Each structure stands twice: as structure tokens, then as C-alpha cells.
Amino acid sequence: MRMITFLLVGLIVHVVFFLSIFDIYFTSPLVHGMTPQATPLASPASRLVLVVADGLRADSLFTLLPNGSSRAPYLRSVMEERGTWGVSHTHVPTESRPGHVALIAGFYEDVSAVAKGWKENPVEFDSVFNETKHTWCWGSPDILPMFAKGASGDHVYTHTYPAKEEDFASTDASRLDTWVFTQVKSFFQSAKSNSSLRASLLERGNIFFLHLLGIDTNGHAHRPMSREYLDNIGLVDSGVAELVSMVEDFFGHDGRTAYVFTSDHGMTNWGSHGAGHPSETLTPLVVWGAGVHNAHKVSEPQPFNDGYLQDWKLEHLRRVDVNQADIAPLMASLIGVPFPVNSVGVLPLLYLNNSDQFKAESMYTNAIQVLEQYKMKMAQKKETTLSFFFTPYQLLTESKQAEFIHKARILIQLEKYEDAISLCRSLISKALEGLVYYHTYDRFFLGCSVVLGFVGWTSYVVLVILKTHAGLNRHPSLLKQIPSNTLARVCICVTVVITVFLLIQRSPITYYIYCLLPVPVWYSVLKESGTLTDLVRSAPSLPLWKCFGYFVLVAFGIELLVVSFFHRAMLTVGLAVLSLWPFLTGLFGKAKFRSLSWCLGCLCLAAFPLMPVMGREPNIHLVTCAGLLTLFTSACYLWSSGQRTPLHLSDRLQFVTQMLHVAVCAYVPSLTHSSLQQKQGLPLLNQIISWTTLASSMLVPLLSSTRLFHRLLSIFLSLTATYLLLSTGSEALFPPVLSWLMFVWINIEQEAMLAQGVSSRQELSTIDFSANIDITKIRQLKLDDIRRSYFFVFFIITAFFGTGNIASINSFDPASVYCFLTVFNPFIMGGLMMWKVIIPFIIVMCTFETIQVATQLSSRSLFLIVLVISDLMALHFFFLVQDYGSWLDIGTSISHYVIVMSMTIFLMLLSVVTHILTSQRLILWRRSKMHFP
Template sequence: MSSKTDGAHPIRTSWLHSTRSLMVISFLFHLLYTYSVCDIYFTSPVVHPIRRFTLNDTYIIAPSSLAEYEKAGGVLELAMVPVLSFKHPSAPMPLQDGRPLIFEKGEEVEAELQEGLEALNYGQGKKNESSLWHDHDSSSQTTLSELGAEGKQEQKALEMEEVQMGGFMGLERYRQWKSPADRLVLIVGDGLRADTLFKKHPWHMLPAWAQQDLLRQSNNGEAGDFNLQYNSALSPFKNDTAIAFGDANSETLKTLQGTLHPAAPFLHHVAINRGPFGVSHTRVPTESRPGHVALIAGMYEDVSAVTKGWKLNPVQFDSVFNQSTQTWAFGSPDILPMFAKGVAKERVWMETYSEDEEDFTKDATNLDLWVLGHLEELFSHAQADKQLKERLHQPGTIFFLHLLGLDTTGHTYRPHSTEYVGNTIVVDAIAARVEALFDEFYDHDNRTAYVFTADHGMSTKGNHGDGDPDNTRTPLIAWGSGVARPTKLDAADKQRQMRKADAEQDAYYSHWVVGDVKRNDVDQADVASLIASLIGAPFPGNLEGHLPLPYLNVSDEHIVRALLANTLQVLEVYRTKHEARSKRMINYIPFESLDKDEEDDLPGEQLVHEAKYLVAIGDLHEAVERIDELFRLALEGNRYLQTYDWLLLCTIITLGYLGSILYGISFLLQRYFLSPEHPTLALYRPQGSGSDPSVLSLGKLICVPIFGALCAKFTAEGSPLTYYVYAVFPALFWTRVIDERAVFVAAWRASRNPTTSTQAVPGPAENKEGGATVGGLLAYIICSLALLELIVVGYLNRVAWTIGFLVLGTVWPIVGITKPMRQEHPKTILAWMAVCFLNGMFTVNSLDKEESIQVLIITGMAFLMGGMYVLSNANALLGCGTSAEGLQRTVRTIQIELGVLCAATIVTTVSAYSLQSKRGLPLASQVGGWLVLAFCLTFPFAYGLRVDKKSGNHQPPVQRIAITIFAFAPLFILLSIRDEALFFGSFALLLAAWTRIEGLLYAERAGTSGGSRGPRLLAKEDVRIALFFLFFLHVAFFGTGNIASISSFYLSPVYRLVPVFSPFLMAALLILKIMVPFLILCSAFQVLCVSPQANKAQKSKAVEAKAQDTTGDFVQIAGLGLADASPLVLSACIATDVLALNFLYAVRDTGSWLEIGQTITHFAMANLLQVFMLGLTALSAAFIGSLEQV
């Protein structure tokens, strides 16, 4: 390096104030704070309530207490219980030891009972219309519909009379309730969209074998919406080859081609004639594991569950399988084991196929047929095995059929494909066959209930995971024993009108065949409540679902008591969390609406007594309202406890981000903007302040006690370890900010007085830039905030990025580039405008894409032509600052990379054609693809980026970045579905033009006079460069996908390498592809930062002579002359902290799951982009080299 340049060197302080240490701290800070959104909004430890509630627990005296009382010689057939207090029917019951009083049989009790009975006969000759002797036989059951306004008013009058008469004792009859069904069959079509099941489809969407079945039945006069049978659906080998349908002008064929056809005729018939249907709304993440947990356990795993495991999550939970007599499960090895873990083998019996069967290149319907085949085998064995047959006939049995085919087919071919519709036809045929098997095996006893649903939907791109409505809307159909009949809608029904409007406004609801039947939508966790109620099992311990009443066909009292038991289980979850928190919290504030009235009461006890009383007196309408209120309060209480630490954590996190911003600004100001000899710094900085741990500075005096108090609080309350980590960063940052407060005073004075800043930038222009007016600084800040706001809008609408490119391509060259430079470099300016418009086209294009082999081939040819152009002009484009030997090595490396590019294009073409034609993935193509991938990640960097033996230096940065671009081009071809590789090339051209312009601009600002290559301080214009870098960082993501939607990146190209389901490997390949533009951006940015001014570009004499023979001159490598890219990267990080802080308070935990999922993703990506930025900057520095190596 050169000698010093007039005090230009930055301030040297402690390790904590070194650039490398700050980048490490920033990396850890943003990585850990990404998780904070889970602790603030979603994470609540999964509790394990001991009690499980059934209908028996809905009586004022639980049957367990009656049994003990009966043994003691009390009343046998009737339970004497208090039903009123001396105040009001809703007042708390008399309690003893926290339980309702049980009176012994004797004269005093009989006298009180007689008095109470006489009090009820409040009119002469009037019938006692509310006898204490409630006969719950079905013959005398009053239905909810029969209990009208008049009866309700009369009941209220009676209650008021009872209040006037004073307290009395009552009796409530207890009865045993028979379960609505002896057994239940749960069929889950993994990844099935609701619209695909419920709608009719055009002729061309049906697979060839289905078209053959339709044509055959039409010719035989058998075709119809509900008597239609796709006879080939259950065949393991289907003929997908289109056949000649005879006379193309036949009326039958024309009719079929002109009409819509159901993909699920059996389930359509069920939904219209036999059982209720609806849309089951899931929550995020829309993955198989949380979806099945919601369906079977009735609980929603929070979004942080994704970080704790993929399949066998360590979080324990209860499920309806645990509460059933026994469960027989068939299906995927990814789902079934997690419900059998920790459960007795005799309780859950499962059979799964091999993971190797989950091959995306094969017909996935065979996975579903495997499940049907093994169910048939089970029943076949049971006919010969008496013991097995007896087990299968036990009441309370669940059969779980997990059909994975639709999920696999959707990933491979996407939902709007003939393959996906064909798989839906197969699933429908399986459902029909399953019912026939059960009817046959159980001799048509009509004691089987069926529930058909899905764990999640499927986006149009063939992915799922986020809150896209296509992923959160799933079908639900129930029928069989204990299930209600569907309700027909008349023409004036409000729901009919609403659904007609939905169908007109949203194509998702168009052509549904169930328009004349009432739709009963539910939340996904409600299904677990429905399952438990139908088989009469206790509700799962971690229940969050609400019993869907329209799906049950039992007596009204049965329904209300089931609803009450469901609510009591949800309330028990709150009580368990309440008890745990109240024991460990220092100043615990309970949920006000469920707070105790008495010290010995349980939370919500009064509301429970009111609900039980209303059920006991037969006021079922009022009981349902009271129970629904209790359910709502229980959920709100759970949410209250889940977000109990919201204020504390948000305060800590906010202080962390503000401290990070101020600490970063302070660091940049004193290390890269201000001279160490600045008089203000010398005046305000105490000796040893902030640097010496032994010095008790003001920052330590303020922050250390606060941090210690927080740690003491966390320890006393048993808070998670992450709470301590969150508190560390604000303490660290604010200690430094307070101790370095003089830096901000110095910066303000320097901005007003340029002579005190002593910025070491060559040339007079940069020095005289200081002393900006307040208005000028304010305008600069406003423009910077406007760019940040544009980035925020870009998270919601990709068009914002196109607008940004239009501004950069048209406005910036006029207002940001001087007229002399525009006149001197017109071609460079035109190239910049062209690449801005080109990249803007990618961000405005739709994300819905179809695979195009032709586009991939054209892209490969474009990269090949670009590489040949670079090689043909290697001396001019790559020869600056290198020896002839070094240039030759770079040329050979690029030549080999171009050869691999051709091989990658061929391999991709063969693999794509083979997968499209359903012939599977050829082994040679798969091996070739992995070899290409291994080459891209190893050879160019092991061979191409080597140190020159003579000089001991690396190649010039431009050579290294050229090697990096052509190294990853084959990888992008291999993992692209359509135009992603074209975007990669376009993005590389954008970066080349940008670095060229920025280098020329800096050379113009610094002047053309000679000078040193030493490190310089930063100027105001460098902040604008950092913001441009941040903009391009986001464009690297949004160019072919959408941060707000995880599923916007296509997974299907990964099947060219991994045809068998392997989530971690597939995700790794997808992330690798997404990260490549980041690496190229950071590498180009490193080149821009470390390259010297254009007039100082070093030229090798040997190469110079050769270059002048061919091109006449070198293409100059213009740069900013910095030691590395760290200061500008840190500036971008500071700007991104503003985004993260904004997104933190925009996170929603209520509303649609699309909105919730987007807000979570926005905050996470605002942090993770900084993690990627810092990590890839370090990696690109290794690739490109530093200033000393050039």
C-alpha cells in the first residue's frame, strides 16, 4: 500500500470498534433478532393439561363425584345440586373446597327441596313449566328451533320469579350418552385445493384415460354428474396416450368437449345429498406437518415450529388418536410416525410405504392406491382372524387414510394440470371404494362416520407454505353416522347471493357444483373437535378448535353439551398456562375477563357455572350464546398469555434496532467520515472512554444496571434464553452510543464547516463538497427515505421495482450525472438505460410461469455468445493489471466454463423433456446434472482463482468476477424453469454498467490528477451508492420471485437432480439458486469498492503491448478506491434496520392468513437480507480480493 495521505487514515480504536468486529456483531444481531417475531407474537410453550373433557363434565356435578357420593349412600338416581343463588341465576354456586355442595339425604334437605318445588308453582292452578326434574329423554327433548321468543320470555319470567322467591335446591338428571358413531374414517387428500374438488372442469383438463371413460359411458347412455364412474381411476396402470375418438364430428364428442365435467362425482353427490360441506381455512405455515397437527390434534403450531424440526418435531401434543380406542393409519412415512410417537403400540397402528416411493417422476396416484390396497388387505385378514375382527369392531375406532398423491402431483405438474385433476378423480374413486369396503365389512350397520378434507392447498406455482388463499382454502365434507344432512338454499337466501357474488368476482369459486347447498366453513382445528364428538372421545388436551354444530345430527342437548365440553377443554388450556405463569411471574396480571371472583375459584369458573345451569334448565339458546362467549374469552385469554411479554419484548427489540442504527452511524462517522484530529472529538472524548473496560463510563453507568435488572427478572421468572440474548444487544449498542456521543456533535459541525472535516479524498472537488446547507441535507435525507419507502412498497407490489428502474434509467442520468460526463460517455449512459429497462421488465412480469425448454436453450446460447465475445476481446476486457500468464489462465477457465455451459444446456433439455413426457428422470441425466453442479461449485474457484506464481497476487477483480459469472451460469440453466437464467444474465449486465458509471462519477468528483491508492474517507455520495446497492439487493430476490410469498420460487426444476422427496436437499438447492445473484452483486460491489480510480488503473506492460495491437487501448477499470466494501455494506445495513423496525410493528397475528404470513415474511426477510449481505460480502471478498491484491 501507499503512504499516508494527509490524515486520511481512520480512527484506530479497540477491537470492538474494528470493522470486522462490527460486521460479526451485526451478523449475529440480525440473525437472532429474526427469531424475535416468534417470541413476541406467536411462541407460547405447549402446555399439557391433565384433564380431558367429555359430555360427562358438562353437568353441574361431575359423574365422577356422583359415583363417590353413591358409594357413600347418597341419592342414587338423581344428583341434588344448587341451581340458583340468592342473587341471580348467573351468580356463583355455593361451593365447598372449590366444588359445588352435595347435600346429604335427610329431613332438612327434603324440606328445602319441597320449599323449592312449591316456590316454582307460583300461580294457582298453573302448570310447573320448569320442573327441577329435567327428563332428558329424546322423546321430551325441546329443540332449539321449537324454543322460540315466547318460550324464552316465559323462561326469563320464571327465573325472575325464582329470584324473588329466594334460593332453592334443584335436581339434575344424569344420563349416559351414546356416541353418534362407532367408528370414523378420516381421509386427507394432501395438497388438495377446494376449488379443484368442488368445481367442474373443461374437457381438455381431463386426462386421456378419463376422457375415454366419459366417452365410453356417454355412448352407453350412462354418463351423468353423479352416476358417472371413471372406471380407470383405480387402475395402477392408466393409459395416458390420447386415442382417436372415432368421428371427430360426432355429436357425442362435441357435447362432451363443450361441457364441464366433475373431477369428484362421488364427493359431489355426498355434499349435495348426504352430508354438509364447507371450506376449511388453514393457518400458516401451510405445510403438511402443521396442517395434520391442526386436523388431528386441534392445535395450531406457531410459525416458529418450522425451526424446531421438519417431521418428528420435538414439541409434544395430544391428539384424537391418543383419545380414541384405537387408530389404524395408512400413508406417508413423513406424517404418520409423528402421531404414533410416544403412544402405546396397541393404541395407534400404522403402515407406511418407503420414502423412495415418493418419486416426483412417477405416477403419484400409485401412492394413494397403495393406501387403498392395504386397507383392503386389513379387512381381508380380519375375516380370517377373529381377534383382529373384534378389535376392528370396538367403538371409538379411527381409520386414518393419508393420500399423498395430490401433493406430489401438484409439486411436479402444478394444480392447473390434467395430472392434478386426474389425481383428484383417483382420490374421489378411493373415497367411494372406502365407503363400500366399510359397508361390506360392518354389514351395513350405519355406524360409520366419514370426514374428507386436506391439510393444505396448492398455489398455482405448485408450492405451498405461505398464506396465499390458494394454500389456506381446503375442502371439508362429512357424512355417515351422526352427521347432519345438507341444507338446501332457497333463492332468497343471503348465503346464496353472497356465493354468487364470490363466483363472479373470484374465479376460484366459479363453476362449483354445490351452489344450491349451504356451505359451512370452519377453521382447520375445528375438524379435531368434530372427530372427537362423532366417536364420543375426550377432546384433545391442546385443543383450539370450535365444534362445528351444523355438521352434527344428534339431539340439541347432546350438541350443546358437546359444545360445552369442547369449550371447557379450550378453557383448560388457558387455566394451565395461567397457573404456570402466575407461579413464575413476579407481578403477574391475569386476563381480566377470566379473572377469579374468589381466591379458590378457577379462572372462568363463574361463566362455566352459568353455562351448566342454562343447559340444566333447558335454555339451550341462551346456553349456546354463553358457551360461545366463554369459548371466545378462552381463546382471547390464550392469546393474551401468548403475547403477555409483547410490551417488554417490543421495547427491548426496538431499543436494539435504534441502538444498532445509532451505533452503526457513530462507527461510520468516526472511522470513515471524520478525521481523528477533528477538534470536537478531541474536546468531548474522555480519556479511555468506551475503549478501556476498567473505565466506568457514562454508557456503562446507565446500561449495565438496566441490563443486570433485566437478567435478574428473566432469571426469577424462568424466561427463555432468547430473552437474555435480545437484551444483550441494546446494552452493548447504547453503551457505545452514549460513550461516543461526541461523534454526532463533530459530524454536525463538520457538515457546517468543511475545513474541520479534513476528508482525505484526492482532489479539491470532494473537499469542497462539505458545508452543505440544512436544506440540502434535508433534501438528501428525504430522497434517501423515498428510496427506502419504495423498497417497502416493493415488498407488497413488484411493480415498485419497475418504477425504481424507470427512475434510475431516466431521472438519475439527468439529475445525478453531470453533463460533461454524459457527453464524454454516451454509450455507457445508453447501455445503463437499456439494462435498467430490461431488468424492469422482469419485475413487472407475472410470477405464474410454465416450463419452457426453448427459452432455456436460447438462454444457454445467449450466455455462450456472451462468453465468446469476452474471449475474443479478452485483452481489452480482462487484460488490465495482469500478466500474460495470468490472463491466459483466466481465458482457459472461461473456455472450460463455456463447455460445461453447453453440457448443462443439453442435460437440462433431456431431463425436462423426459419429465414432461412422464418417462421419469434418466440416470445419465441425473448424474450429468450433479456433475455440472459439482463443477460449478469447485473447479472455477480451485483452478481459476489462483494466486499468480510470479507476482504473488490474485487476478484483477474484473477477471475474478467474470469467472464467477460464467461459473454459475450452468447452475442457473440447470435449476431454471423459464426465464430465471435470462434474468441472471440481465442482472449481471446491470451490475457491469452500474460499476462502470459509479467509477467514472467518482473519478470525475475526485479529479484526474495523480494521487495515492491509500484508503480514503467517505463522502455524502457514498451513502447514495450504498442505497443503490440495497435496491439491487432486493431486485436480486424480486427479479424472479416474491419475498412476500415463499412459494413464488418454483421447486420443479429441482426434480432434474432430486426426483425423490428429500425436503432438506431440495430446499438447499433452491436456496443455492436464489443466493447466486446475491453473490454476483456482492462480488461486483467489491470490485467497485476496491478498484482504484479510472486514471490509476494498473496495466501490465506485456499485455498492454498486445492489447494495443488488437483494440488500441484497454477498457479502464473504474472504482471507488476503498480498502474494501465494508463501510458501504454497513451503511446499507443501517438503512435496512429502518425497514426491519417498520416491519416489526406491521406484523399481524389476526386477520387473514395471507396478511399474517406476509407481515411475518417481510420482517424476517428484512433481517435475513442483512445476514445474506454480510455473509456474502465476506465470501465475495475472498473471491475478488482486497485492494492490496490488485
């Protein structure tokens, strides 16, 4: 009962620590209540057409064909004759939702949206669409609704095709774009006979938005270098040409229409996106029409050192690069609507073909719009902070704001437009810095509270280990003489002071949790601090040098794991060092075969972190080889096991059935891949086999014997079958190699126990997971148990990063789930990918459960050590979280902390699952009732 209570308390504490990172770093930067700002002068355009070719890379559009022609001749002619072009630089994550939000609303990914998938933003935001008179949208059901949902009033009209049309196995996804162009054509034709619709179309300040998903879908399914992807670009180009002709005809060639063609993100050569590779972050931007500069010829070298101008044969045309969020104020300026109030974009003036006064007024409007956000953020923070604690942003105090605004207006009145524009740019830069300052105002205070709780919790766990599992000599402690009621009074006083302080500050409810949690934690530490006295007085009888050696080695090992989050190759170094363990500890002389097997297994597993995560071409033959390797190792075990302990007929039948199932699952990916290549879609039988395998993967092992290796083999076969269905190449070999090493680890730990004289040798084949362990056999912790716990944490990290890393989570290949579904569904696909990540976890967890049973050690004892090691890693990553540098640097550092904290919480829950998976048995007979003996 005490163990359950401890686990529940530990789970709550870690959930709080985990959630704290969302309040510290993952809070929405958006503020509301600002007044929309619009340029007072007449706009050059009455309407704007926005075309977003989802997933289009800049080089795919701009690079010429070998014969010197362009695959997008119309857009190329626009760039060379009557428009301005450049590269739009996107931010990580390079996904559809954040890309479109940046384009249309002018701000980058709201980090509080990390748990919302890619279909909607969790907070309300303003956008260019919201500020228009009317907006008509055609395209994907994943993108369009979020802008209609966030719009005030009822002036954003969406037309979407069914979600089932987004099928990666489609013979030709370009039909999605054809659907959009056809719908737009029908729309304008119907407007000719619909007087009310025609009247709406003729009003000023309208936007027509075309979202073209075909290129992205073809890129995922066939790769960006494929004929399908490249042909789709040509289809979009001809569709845009026809669209422009149709729009100009409808509005009588009045010259009042502006056009923007761009993309939300690019795509890697292997058909994925989400990370920060240039192929994902560089997207094309072509703008032409009313209010836009015509093509500007240049003879001087342009200030770009990326080499793209030469590759694209565009050195003679002025290139104007922008940040993706800059496109929103550009569109607002062209059609004269207010800038989106949440926009952080800076108006790119080189695109505008207008008077210097208009440019200066537009930049002034941009500056005031950003300043309004800053003032609102400052007011909110000032309102919730005690006056003597409030420290304003010194570069933009209220007096300096007034000075900036007054000076800018004077310069515009004096017609010193260049100076006014420069001043407004400076104001925007300072306001954006100020927004970050106030957004992170409470970060240090909250961080200190979390660190204090972290250190207190880790200290408490260490004291619990020393008190209950280390067998220290008990002595009367001076600390224990402190009355507990006095300690309680002190804690109550501290709680009252903190609560009053937070009440005065009008802090959110979560702040109370983060600031008050350290109080009971440190109360518990002080109550158990007498154990420290026991440790000090027991020191003379302890092997101090050995203790110091273990401490240094574990500290080095933890650092190695921390570095491995940044460089996966460090896991290879760690595995190479672990391979020497039997030779350095003398185990080789007592168990030569097992020591050599351990060494070989570590070295084989060490190859996986060196393999590329992204950019791997599918190799279904390796998936088949992994299935054959699984069958071979399983057959060898069954043969050797039969020599020692004959299998029951029911167990033999189950293993044979599972092996046949693995053989089928090894063949299904090959059959699916072949069918998709021939554009015949996903075979229904393959889909049924895949989902059935997934659904039964955790139930089938419960039918096998609870004998140690019998149950482990059943678990291995069941999980590997699912993993094969989720594999596309070399990663399919990972579970068999990992399982082989885990099998050797279990065996070699027996030799380690025997070498230390901790227990007599116990035949592993006779151990039964379901047997009731005699509590008298539960021994005290030894120093070597720290090594076992570290091995476990190391293998858990290896299981997570062995075939992937952060980038692979952001840029996973949809081909991994094609055996299950091909129609785009981010939640199901994400769930399947997470299950693929979890499978190696379960293999390691089951091994650790086995070692606990085999070494006659309380599961609580080892798990507490694991908890300390994991918490030390999490605390390390907490200090490594940064709020400066690139978005990718910041996001990666936060992700590391989230992963380690999630792993700790997840291991607590997974330990219960693996205990059931190893020790319980499901009986399907006896009157057809399920029974757990």
C-alpha cells in the first residue's frame, strides 16, 4: 500500500514538473484587445488572389529544366516581366498549420498549440482574412476551417473537398488541385448571373484564397524528385495562368487585382517536412499585379551568398527575400485593410510600387500595430506585478514610445520618408524585443521554484533509498529531535507567505502549484534527514573508494546520455564502452560465451545510432530480412529450450502460430509497397492483417506460459510482428538485435550475481513470473545495483534514439504507416508512429522486470535508483532550456526536457503494464471464460 502511495505521489510530482515547462516556455504569446491599424491612404489594389502551393520547394519552382525551359513557364514569365520575386523563409516547425498561420495571420507557431495536432490553433487570433470585406477559400478541410473559425462575423466562406480525398496511395493527387481550380471557375461563372454575389465581389478589400494540396501529397507519396511531384507543379502553373485570365476578364481588366503565389513549407528529398533543413524552410514567393513592382533588372551582384541565383539563372532579376510572417502585412497593405493585430511581420517595401509617402505611412502603420501589442503586453504584466517589483523594458518605456511616435509623424510631415521608414523599423525591432521581454518576465521566478522542487524531490528519493534499502546502521539523530510540530508550523508560515504574495500578484492558479509544491517536499526531506546522520556514522564501514568510483562512473554515464540527445553517435560510444564490461570486471573468465555474446550484441546495436534518421530510401528487403532473422533466432531458442525443458503442446502450438504470423507480417510490407508503386492502392487484406496484428499485440503474449523465457519469446514475437508492419527499411532490424542483447543481459546478470556471492545460481528456465516471491528473499541494495539501474536507463534511451531523433519525430515518413492507412489522418498516423517508438521501450522494460525477478531484488529498490538517474537527467535538461538563438535551438532544448520528463512518467505507468504483460495469463477455455490464474 505504501508503494502504491509513493508511486501516486511521485506521479503527481512529475506531472507537475512536466506541466511547468508549458507555463514557463509553452504559453501563448498572443494578446488581445488592440485597436486594428490601417494605412490612411488609398490602397493600390481592390482585391487580392492568394495561391498557396502546399509543400512546394523554392528550387523545384525556380530551377530550369536541362533544356533551359521552366516547368512553370507562366510564373517564370511573371518573374521576368511584371512581378517581384524572392524566397520566403519559413520557421520550424515546417508544417501546414503554422505555415499558413504565419502567411495569413503574421505570427509564427503558437507554441501552446503543440498538443493540438496540425488542424487548428488553440487560441483565437486575428488574420488578414478576418480584416477583409469578404474572403472566399477553396482547398483542404485541414487548413481552411481554422481561419473561418477565428473570423469575427460571417464573411469568410470556405469550400473544401472531403478529407478522404487526401490519400497518399492515390494514383494522382494533383486532382486535389484540379478540384480547386474547377470550383473557382464555377464560382466566377455563377457570379455573372448572381447579382448579389457579383456586388459582393466588386467591393473593395476582398481576398480569394486557393489552397493547393496536390504537390504536398504527391511529395509525401512519391518524393519531390518524382515525375508526379514535378508534373503537379506544371499543372499548378497552367491553373494559375487560367485563373489570372479568368479574374481579369471578370473584373474588366481594371488593373486593381494583386496576386501572391507562395508555399507554406518545402519538403526534403525523402518526402517529409517539419524540421529546419533548407529544402523545408525555403519556399518561393512571386507577387504581381496592382501595387507591385514590375521585374527589376540588376547588373550588380546581389547580396546573397547561397548560390541559388546562379543555379536558378536569376542573377539578372532583383531577388527580395522575406520572412514568412512578412507576407501578411504585405497583403494587408496592398488591399488597404487593417494589419492583423497579432502580426509580428515587417512590411517588405521592395515589393510595393507606390509613392514614398504611401510606403512611409504603411511602415508607420506597421510600427503602431506592433507597438499596440507591446503596450498591451506591458499593461498586463504591470497590472499583475507589485509596483516595487515591476521592472519596465528600458529601451521602450512610455516616454520613449511617445518620443518615437512623435518623431515619426514629424518626419512624415516634413516628407523625410526614408528617415521615417528607418525610425519605424527601429521601433518595430524594439517593440518585438519588448514583447519577448514581457512574455518571459516570470520565467526566472518560476524556474527557481521548479528547480527547488526538483532538488527536494530527488533528495527525498535518495533518503528513502538509504533508509529502506541500504541497510544503514541506525543511530539516534540530533535532527530527529526537532519537534515535528515545529517543522510543520514553519512550513505553514512559508505556505501562507507564498500564498499571500501570489494573491497580491493575481497570479494564475498554476503558479500556486509550482511555488507551493517545494514546501511539502522539503518538509518530507527534513523529516527524513536523520538518515543522513546514519549515512555519516556508517561511513567508516563502507567501501568509500568503491562508492566514489561508482559515483564518478554514473555521473560520467549520465553526461554521456545527455550529450546523446544532441549527438546520437554518443550512444555508439556508450555501447562500445559497455561491450567491455565483462572483460573489465572479470566476468569473462567465468562466462566466456556469454561475455563474447554481450560484446558482439553491444557492437551490433552500436551500428544503429550511426545510421541516418532522415533521407533513408525505403528498403523493403531489409524488412523481410528482419522477419527472417526473427524467425531464425526464435527457432534456435525453441530448439535449445526443448533440449532442457520440453515445451507443453499448447505452448509449442502458440509459438509456431506466432512465428507463422511474423512470416506473414514480414511479407505484407513488401506486398503493400509493390501495390502502391503500381498505383493500385492499399490492399484490403493487408489492411485487415495490419490492424488485427496491432489490436492483438498486447493480448497474444498473455496466452503463453508465464515461464521466464517462454513469456519473453511470446512478447518478442508479438511486438516484432507489429514493428515489421511499421517499418520501411533498416530500422526493422533494431528489435531483433535489441532483443538478442536483452536476452544476453539477463543471462550475464546471473553470472554477475554469482561472482559477487550475492545469491546462489538459479536456473533461469525454471523461473516463473507468476510465482509468489518470498519476501524474505528480497535483499538489500548493493553498489552493483546502481550499475544495473544505469544500464536500464541507457537501454531505454537507446531504444528511443536507436532509430530516430527529434528531427525524425517532426519529419516522420508517412510511408511507415502505409500498411495501416494511406488517407491522411495526423492523429491516427501520429499514434501509430508513437506505438512504433514504444515497442522497443516495452522490450527493455520486460527485460528489466526479468532482471528484478532473477536477481531477487525488490522492484521498488531498482526503480527508485532509476528514478534518481532520470530526474538528474531531467534537471540537467531543465538548465539547458534556452530562450535565445534560433527557434530550432529553443524548440529542441525544450523537447529534450519534455522527452525525459515524459519518459520518467511513462516508465512509472509502463512498469505496471509490463508487470501484467509478464506475470498474468489469459485462459480462453474453461467454459469460454477469461480467467487470470
